[in-house]
Amino acid sequence: MISIKHRNYVRAGGQLLRCIDNHRPGRLIFLIGVGGVGKTTLRRNVLRAIYGKPAHWQGGMIPCIEVMTLLAENSYFNSRGLAHDCLEQMFVPNIDWLIDDAEARDFHEGGSALSKSREVWAGLSKDVTEIKAWSLFRNNAKARGLKLLSLEHASAMCINHRDKSPAQHIMNIMSLTEDIGAMSLMTSIQNGPKLWEGRSEIRRRADVIWLAPYDVSIKEDRQCFLRMLKSICERYQFRTADLPAKLAPEIAVTTAAVCGEVVNLFDRAAQHASDAGRVEIIKSDIEQAYYPKAELETLWQDVREFWIAYKSHNPAEVSRLATEIWV
Template sequence: MKRPLMLFREHQSALDQAIFFAQFAEPGDICFCVGAGGAGKTSLAQILGPMLYGEQSSQQSGTKPFILVSLDAADRAYFSSKDFIRSCLLELGDPFRSRVEDVSRWELAPEIKQRLVRLTSLHSSRSHGEPEMRAAFVNLAKMLGVKLLIIDEANMLRLTQKTRVPTDYLESLRRLGDKAGCSIILFGTIDLLGLLGHSAQLNRRTSRIHIARMSCRDECGAIEFTAFLKGIEIDYSITPGLLTEQRFAVHELTYGIPGEIVGLVKRAKMTAGAEGVELEWKHVSKAGHLPMAWKQMITEADLIESTMEGTGSMPDPRADAAHPKRKIRMKPRRTANSKYSS
């Protein structure tokens, strides 16, 4: 089980800022919400919409004030803007994938249902490209009153095809939100930093939020971190005090990143289970990352913190030393035995 999200001030601060942005942003405004891997970005993305507008079941019929989509592209090696639009349409009741009889059963206002039936009868996802799908999303978003588009795993925007530049997608998102009448919040990790500050025109329409790691530098932080560890001990049936009494050592092993703490505990319990013994501190202390991975975890967290807090230089999107961009090969490599090789 995961601990409740609101256990420490860093998360509460990020949530408060995201709520404030959503309430006062104008259509087309974009907010970058960036944190280290395991900082709790997905959890924050999932609760933001319901906290602002209520659960879907409590919303007025025929309305959808927010949608949440993920850019996780496990089935491909690059970001696809068409697949992104398709995901957005699915959240709104995609007319390209629905049948007229399906739309007729939806609980929508009569005038909206009538327009959707007409749209569904005229369109097919097999015969329409991205421009038509974007137009359909804009129309649906306006009809359903979408105010906020929440995008998780937005760092996938950096994984582009050879003919595209990541900032092209950012400009496209801004225009999409402007036309659809909604603001946009991007949740991502270190790769998302490369999209910050790329043009003066977009800079005035963007905000940034840092999802910080937990800190033990002051008494309040130490108390909150201890409370978080107590929750982990309860959730994973760990002997009380095993983690809390070693809170500073746990913080050093995980750098105060919630997801890293959970991963540490899972690895330690796996080792103890394989040995057929109860979990002890020696299992936890040996479950930390290898030195190279531990150093990378700290480097990325520090880079995100310095960039988002404005105390460090903006990373170069073309040469990110901490986390280099993957090269995408769109064509199969020719071999020496190929009949086309020279």
């Protein structure tokens, strides 16, 4: 996604930067937001700012890795698969997300150390047990100076067999990273709070960063949305310059004021214009790019779930308990 530096993006980016800079082994950082809000773009921009170019890392050191959390076993999360993927990053690190294409080629093609590392990894048994995989990962992460384990799509850990809870996976990662001397960053959609639900021992060691869409029913948010819309529209050509502003209420509805959805809307509109032999976008191009009812309902349901999770703190319950014990 293109980086659009609007208010919510800048605010969450500053929070993430501070959390990572305040290094505390075993600390958990959760980055929560609906799909398309810019979580991946934000995370990678912050990690680039902190860890810089791999060419500047000390020999053999890997301060940060990123692993995709997958539903690898019959659409269920498999912790052994995660252990294997984390271990693989210690030998064949994929840092394409951290650098541009030219630097990636230099990193992967140059240096005998990486070639030897690939050979070592190729020689390891793919049938290694989960316990052994985590042990090897821990030892290699310590030796390579790992400071941050970044897990994308972390909410996949919520999809388990009945005898396993997501909190068990989180506790394991928390203990593991503390032993290594690293922190973990978990990026998730709006159901991410289920990863720590009901577990105060996880929540008190976690920083939660919410990357929110705009609630255009609030005046300040509406103004921020309009500024974001204007910034996005600079990339496109319109028959009349004020067209996006005139359609702003409809655009807010069909995108739920989610940055990535706005970008995708205008990409679709631009394609409609191109198919009609035009460069300039007209009103009908945008209208044809609106989501059908079913997709629109799904999008808004995701946003509603986000706000429910975001506002889940309960001052009334705290007050009730306080009156019971403070006598």
